[in-house]
Amino acid sequence: MPQFDLATFSEQIFxxxxxxxxxxxxxxxxxxxxxxxxxxRRHKTIEDxxxxxxxxxxxxxxxxxxxxxxxxxxRDAAQADIREATEKAAAExxxxxxxxxxxxxxxxxxxxxxxxxxxxxxxxxxxxxxxDIAREATDKLIGVKVQAKTAEKAVLAIVGE
Amino acid sequence: xxxxxxxxxxxxxxxLSVAGIDVSFTNSALWMVLxxxxxxxxxxxxxxxxxxxxxxxxxxAEVMYEFVAxxxxxxxxxxxxxxxxFIFTLFMFVMFGNLLxxxxxxxxxxxxxxxxxxxALVIFVGVTxxxxxxxxxxxxxxxxxxxxxxxxxxILIPIEIISYFSRPFSLAxxxxxxxxxxxxMLKVIGGFVGLIGILGVLPFALLTGITVLEFGIAxxxxxxxxxxxxxxxxxxxxxH
Numbered sequence: 506m507p508q509f510d511l512a513t514f515s516e517q518i519f520x521x522x523x524x525x526x527x528x529x530x531x532x533x534x535x536x537x538x539x540x541x542x543x544x545x546r547r548h549k550t551i552e553d554x555x556x557x558x559x560x561x562x563x564x565x566x567x568x569x570x571x572x573x574x575x576x577x578x579x580r581d582a583a584q585a586d587i588r589e590a591t592e593k594a595a596a597e598x599x600x601x602x603x604x605x606x607x608x609x610x611x612x613x614x615x616x617x618x619x620x621x622x623x624x625x626x627x628x629x630x631x632x633x634x635x636x637d638i639a640r641e642a643t644d645k646l647i648g649v650k651v652q653a654k655t656a657e658k659a660v661l662a663i664v665g666e
Numbered sequence: 667x668x669x670x671x672x673x674x675x676x677x678x679x680x681x682l683s684v685a686g687i688d689v690s691f692t693n694s695a696l697w698m699v700l701x702x703x704x705x706x707x708x709x710x711x712x713x714x715x716x717x718x719x720x721x722x723x724x725x726x727a728e729v730m731y732e733f734v735a736x737x738x739x740x741x742x743x744x745x746x747x748x749x750x751x752f753i754f755t756l757f758m759f760v761m762f763g764n765l766l767x768x769x770x771x772x773x774x775x776x777x778x779x780x781x782x783x784x785x786a787l788v789i790f791v792g793v794t795x796x797x798x799x800x801x802x803x804x805x806x807x808x809x810x811x812x813x814x815x816x817x818x819x820x821i822l823i824p825i826e827i828i829s830y831f832s833r834p835f836s837l838a839x840x841x842x843x844x845x846x847x848x849x850x851m852l853k854v855i856g857g858f859v860g861l862i863g864i865l866g867v868l869p870f871a872l873l874t875g876i877t878v879l880e881f882g883i884a885x886x887x888x889x890x891x892x893x894x895x896x897x898x899x900x901x902x903x904x905x906h
């Protein structure tokens with residue numbers, strides 16, 4: 506078997522060491538640093554981009570939070586405005602209603618007074634008419650002329666009961 | 667018809683000798699050079715643009731880098747980081763050696779025990795030196811685990827010593843045996859194809875299957891060689 510031919514060992518081992526050493530130098534000094542650098546650069550780029558994306562996301566989140574805060578503030582302000590306006594309107598309305606009520610009750614009172622006056626006048630008229638009728642009736646029935654004053658007194662005495 | 671062992675023959679291409687030692691440039695050395703050139707081209711040309719979004723070749727080179735880097739990280743941890751270039755070179759060199767051997771009429775330098783054992787010995791010595799540098803004489807604890815009853819020392823220490831010193835052998839012989847047997851098998855079964863006429867389709871089908879298997883073994887044995895190195899490195903750095 507050629508593998509066990511000791512005469513070939515020295516030449517094989519010599520060239521193995523020479524070539525392996527050269528290859529080792531080429532790999533460690535030129536090839537591998539380049540690969541490592543490329544991989545490192547890629548890793549860094551990815552990290553950078555991720556970092557950038559994260560920063561942008563944070564910024565967006567902050568903007569959203571700000572927007573939401575502004576929105577909430579505006580909503581609160583609007584609600585306060587609405588409440589104020591409603592209250593004002595309600596107060597105005599209440600005042601108007603009160604004034605109207607006052608006006609109406611005054612009118613009612615006036616009217617009632619007028620009615621009462623009219624009623625008194627009417628009652629008086631009725632008494633006068635009754636005393637006239639009573640005088641006429643006594644004159645025709647028994648021929649006695651009753652004084653107007655007496656008749657009026659008598660009527661009032663009955664009506665006043 | 668060439669014998670099944672002929673493919674393993676070392677043929678000098680240029681006779682050389684330094685200080686009386688034969689260092690001829692052989693077919694083995696030629697294929698080592700080819701493997702080294704291919705690895706270098708693969709790892710540099712594909713990364714030439716160094717694009718942020720890798721293309722096909724760059725992706726392949728990065729996959730190899732990360733594969734070995736993860737293997738080292740998983741087995742040794744961050745302390746193994748500085749041995750990464752060595753582990754990477756080892757893996758690529760062995761794997762390309764194995765795969766180049768799959769080309770018909772090529773030469774598989776990893777099928778030679780001298781090459782594998784030299785590599786294994788470098789790893790063994792290196793790992794041992796790293797162990798002693800990190801732990802001093804405490805590294806001898808490797809041969810007698812902490813917490814074991816003192817009475818077991820008489821059995822445990824020889825076993826641990828033998829297992830420790832058998833590492834380079836198992837490393838070298840595993841790769842040598844896998845590569846050699848695979849190639850002999852391919853050659854022998856390939857020989858049948860022409861010999862038995864129309865029935866040759868049967869060994870041919872078998873040969874096709876085994877070729878696929880051999881590609882798998884070529885990659886797998888490079889992986890095994892490297893991961894065992896990582897495990898030895900782990901032992902040297904973290905003890906058991």
